[in-house]
Amino acid sequence: MKIQDEEIRAIVAETLAEQHRVQQESVDAIVLKAVASVLASFGIEDDDRKELRADFQHLRRWRKSVEQAQSYTFKAVITVIATGLMGAVWLGVKVVLGK
Structure with a gap:
């Protein structure tokens, strides 16, 4: 049973898309935490x-x-x-x- 090129490309594309989504969520969380930290340093809380x-x-x-x-x-x-x-x-x- 041989995997065809299209199947390999589809698997790679899906894997890269998932990796990008996970990285984006991680970056968003880091940015949100950094902004909250900066605002807190100025005495501004989330509320x-x-x-x-x-x-x-x-x-x-x-x-x-x-x-x-x-x-x-x-x-x-x-x-x-x-x-x-x-x-x-x-x-x-x-x-x-x-x-």
Whole structure:
């Protein structure tokens, strides 16, 4: 009884696929453990995920509001400078025409 090439290829492919699946599960477990360890070193436990997500969402809202305030401040400063320059030009024109 001789095993044919196709059967050998199928057995090898199945064995390699199983080995890859086992390795992937092992890598996933190692990565999960490493991430949990790093978060624990920062004082963040697995149970704190919802609070951590809420904290990050709050920080994002805070950052966006600060960026928006900076934009409004920049626009206000430009408006004040432009208004001042236009006022100075107007006064200059009045002085020149008044003489």
